[in-house]
Amino acid sequence: MDTALKKVKGLGAAHNGVHHWWLQRITAIGLIPLILWFVITLLSIVSSGDPVIVLLTKKFSVVVFTALLVVALLHSTLGIKVVVEDYIHNKGLKFFILIFANLFSWITGFFLVFALINLYIISLIGS
Amino acid sequence: MKSEGVVNNRPLSPHLSIYKPQITSVLSIMHRFSGVFLYLGLFVLSWYIIFSIFNQVPFAECYLGALSAFFGCFLGKVVLFAWNMALFYHFYNGIRHLFWDMGVGFSKPAVVRSGICVIVLTLVSAIVSWFYGFNSLVG
Numbered sequence: 001m002d003t004a005l006k007k008v009k010g011l012g013a014a015h016n017g018v019h020h021w022w023l024q025r026i027t028a029i030g031l032i033p034l035i036l037w038f039v040i041t042l043l044s045i046v047s048s049g050d051p052v053i054v055l056l057t058k059k060f061s062v063v064v065f066t067a068l069l070v071v072a073l074l075h076s077t078l079g080i081k082v083v084v085e086d087y088i089h090n091k092g093l094k095f096f097i098l099i100f101a102n103l104f105s106w107i108t109g110f111f112l113v114f115a116l117i118n119l120y121i122i123s124l125i126g127s
Numbered sequence: 128m129k130s131e132g133v134v135n136n137r138p139l140s141p142h143l144s145i146y147k148p149q150i151t152s153v154l155s156i157m158h159r160f161s162g163v164f165l166y167l168g169l170f171v172l173s174w175y176i177i178f179s180i181f182n183q184v185p186f187a188e189c190y191l192g193a194l195s196a197f198f199g200c201f202l203g204k205v206v207l208f209a210w211n212m213a214l215f216y217h218f219y220n221g222i223r224h225l226f227w228d229m230g231v232g233f234s235k236p237a238v239v240r241s242g243i244c245v246i247v248l249t250l251v252s253a254i255v256s257w258f259y260g261f262n263s264l265v266g
Contacts, residue, residue, distance in 0.1 A: 046260030
């Protein structure tokens with residue numbers, strides 16, 4: 001089924017080339033320091049009240065935490081796409097899940113970023 | 128390529144139903160499974176943060192209440208520990224995958240060795256962090 005043009009463009013079976021593969025790796029590398037920061041920070045504050053509240057009342061933590069959640073959302077949405085493409089063979093169901101998963105990630109990310117920016121601005125005014 | 132009129136009932140890739148379980152294949156499946164599991168956890172955490180900040184929204188109280196009730200009970204603790212373990216597993220095994228992407232550690236003994244490393248590191252990290260304080264994170 002491969003046409004010469006398709007081979008030359010190197011787009012492969014997913015029709016969008018290696019872009020997805022690269023983005024999955026780049027987000028994975030980005031997540032290494034972010035997860036390390038998350039685990040170490042969480043362990044160091046776990047005894048002083050609700051950890052998420054403590055985490056979100058420090059200016060620097062809010063920024064890094066936002067980065068962690070956004071990169072994790074990107075990475076996991078890319079990952080889910082691969083899993084769905086591999087195991088869901090019904091075309092209709094496959095596209096339904098992919099569209100739903102993507103939409104839900106975008107909605108969550110949108111609300112999350114606005115909520116955290118809101119919090120960051122409040123912390124700036126408060127200090 | 129399938130000829131017309133020929134019924135083709137061969138299992139579709141990735142042949143999970145007929146593939147013999149080995150440390151390599153089991154860890155690979157676990158990587159996907161933990162990834163999907165963490166994906167769900169990411170949404171639970173994200174909406175926890177969203178509703179903690181926008182707590183005047185009508186649904187917020189309901190969501191936060193349900194979360195703290197669930198993670199207060201035994202089943203909730205089991206799920207929380209599973210998320211803790213999935214996070215460490217996906218983290219360590221992800222690094223293993225990145226080394227493979229660079230072409231490092233592909234020989235059969237190396238693959239088995241790094242697999243055992245990932246299992247040991249995951250168990251140690253998950254159990255230590257759990258008793259250090261992650262068991263009291265929510266609820």
